[in-house]
Amino acid sequence: MTKVIIAGFKGRMGSTAVDMVKNDNTLELAALVDPFATEKEIDGVPVFNDKADLAGFAADVWVDFTMPSVAYDNTKFALENGFRPVVGTTGFTEAQITELIALSKSKGLGGLIAPNFAIGAILLMEFSQKAAKYFPDVEIIELHHDKKKDAPSGTAVKTAELIKETRTYKKQGAADEVETIAGARGAEFDGMRIHSVRLPGLVAHQEVIFGANGEGLTLRHDSYDRVSFMSGVNIGIKQVMTITELVYGLEHLL
Numbered sequence: 001m002t003k004v005i006i007a008g009f010k011g012r013m014g015s016t017a018v019d020m021v022k023n024d025n026t027l028e029l030a031a032l033v034d035p036f037a038t039e040k041e042i043d044g045v046p047v048f049n050d051k052a053d054l055a056g057f058a059a060d061v062w063v064d065f066t067m068p069s070v071a072y073d074n075t076k077f078a079l080e081n082g083f084r085p086v087v088g089t090t091g092f093t094e095a096q097i098t099e100l101i102a103l104s105k106s107k108g109l110g111g112l113i114a115p116n117f118a119i120g121a122i123l124l125m126e127f128s129q130k131a132a133k134y135f136p137d138v139e140i141i142e143l144h145h146d147k148k149k150d151a152p153s154g155t156a157v158k159t160a161e162l163i164k165e166t167r168t169y170k171k172q173g174a175a176d177e178v179e180t181i182a183g184a185r186g187a188e189f190d191g192m193r194i195h196s197v198r199l200p201g202l203v204a205h206q207e208v209i210f211g212a213n214g215e216g217l218t219l220r221h222d223s224y225d226r227v228s229f230m231s232g233v234n235i236g237i238k239q240v241m242t243i244t245e246l247v248y249g250l251e252h253l254l
């Protein structure tokens with residue numbers, strides 16, 4: 001049995017992850033963490049408000065769906081306490097990821113930071129990376145629910161990072177273009193543009209639009225329900241038990 005801690009269990013993703021773990025008889029819910037929890041235990045599973053109280057606790061995996069502002073500290077805490085992190089929380093800097101990978105190696109602990117756990121989103125990123133080799137003009141439009149705290153989404157950033165590996169650099173748009181309203185052209189990443197839409201009713205969606213002479217290519221993925229992320233979280237939990245360092249992106253474990 002793999003013993004799993006879920007941090008952020010009161011939230012949209014954390015609560016969905018609790019159901020997924022409960023429905024897999026090879027996984028055991030070992031502890032739940034959320035500063036907003038009022039319960040001391042739920043169905044015999046201990047509940048903690050503060051991660052510090054989990055130092056020395058016996059568990060294998062730390063699943064994290066919390067907030068960008070705490071995800072780095074939580075992941076570091078997990079590694080320092082022998083829990084293999086499986087982190088969906090977004091907002092890590094490149095430097096933080098590099099540091100956490102080094103820490104995981106020094107501890108010999110597997111781990112995963114995955115900006116998106118949906119298999120369709122992983123495919124969208126891979127297809128986009130392939131297309132960018134032939135279509136260097138690309139704009140990313142990510143669309144999310146209006147409770148999302150970070151912009152652009154972690155998935156959009158990861159998509160842009162992957163595209164950067166195959167795309168020949170170019171600064172897109174007219175050389176003399178002017179924004180008459182600041183931000184009209186979106187965020188810039190390596191010369192390409194990323195646009196963030198926030199609306200009630202949405203869950204998590206992304207389009208990657210390529211343009212070339214006389215043709216266009218649009219790739220799109222939609223998560224209509226948070227259950228779309230759960231097979232990826234389940235794979236992540238199982239795979240981190242078999243590796244000895246943290247990886248960035250679920251594609252490394254598929």
Ligand SMILES: NC(=O)C1=CN([C@@H]2O[C@H](COP(=O)(O)OP(=O)(O)OC[C@H]3O[C@@H](n4cnc5c(N)ncnc54)[C@H](O)[C@@H]3O)[C@@H](O)[C@H]2O)C=CC1
Nearest residue numbers: 008010011012013034065066070088089090114115116117
């Ligand atoms: N990688 C992926 O596939 C996905 C990632 N996400 C990301 O997961 C994160 C959480 O998203 P939601 O569940 O929608 O947010 P949410 O706001 O519904 O839930 C976050 C929960 O974390 C709790 N929390 C805050 N600080 C904490 C701490 N220090 N320790 C433990 N719990 C803490 C909050 O009280 C809240 O219950 C976001 O960064 C989001 O972008 C969301 C969907 C899919």
Ligand SMILES: O=C(O)C1=N[C@H](C(=O)O)C[C@H](O)C1
Nearest residue numbers: 090115116148153154155204
């Ligand atoms: O906040 C969300 O909801 C999501 N966050 C992740 C991201 O920032 O990419 C993954 C997914 O898009 C849902």
